[in-house]
Amino acid sequence: MMPSSFAKVWGCIAAPGHRFILAGVVLILLGVMGGWPWITGLGVVSGGFFAYFFRDPERDIPLGPGVIVSPADGLVIRVDEVQENEFLKTSARRVAIFMNVFDVHVNRSPVAAVVKEMRHRPGEYKVASRADAASRNEQQALMLENEAGRRVLVVQIAGLLARRIIPWVKPGQPLARGERLGLICFGS
Structure with missing residues (x-):
């Protein structure tokens, strides 16, 4: 069975970041329901930042004997x-x-x-x-x-x-x- 688009995206984010992103979603919902655009904006910005910070993209790892890959971006x-x-x-x-x-x-x-x-x-x-x-x-x-x-x-x-x-x-x-x-x- 093919995973949903949501599962594909959520799986590209390191698990420790999920709670930070969910907090951003909660702020968005509270802002929309309460009519507070600044809370909505804060939720969008913070949720987006944490999704970006905790991203965990797949990598194409080079093959071959003796190859050493970088352990970190940067x-x-x-x-x-x-x-x-x-x-x-x-x-x-x-x-x-x-x-x-x-x-x-x-x-x-x-x-x-x-x-x-x-x-x-x-x-x-x-x-x-x-x-x-x-x-x-x-x-x-x-x-x-x-x-x-x-x-x-x-x-x-x-x-x-x-x-x-x-x-x-x-x-x-x-x-x-x-x-x-x-x-x-x-x-x-």
Whole structure:
């Protein structure tokens, strides 16, 4: 059976955003029923903003051996060599991606791998593009290992506005390249 247009659209929005969008719909209904155009407008603007923020579009994931995909939409703000002592315990190449409020905030696995370890670290909520955000902000680290034994560390870092990290995976779970692994969104 073919899903309805509503189900197709609703399914393209990350589940944590549904309640925010429904709040916008409630404002629209209250505004229309009460004859309050500014409440209706607030509902349209807020519902539209949250639908856009929590969108979760399908992606065409490239195939081929050795392909690594970006775990996040956004702007690459730093590529450098770092000494990673907590998980990898070796030097590693870090690619830092800053997601602004207009980027898709659903994160994906960069490689086909198994989630070996997850660790949440509380912290601050500074602007995520700052160099010290990686060491000071709240974060969720996911250690992935592919079938060849190569390890990839994905660290989701909260920021000033997107302060809540919601993991959708657990240790031992196999992931396909490009599979959704979590969301960074509003909340605490």
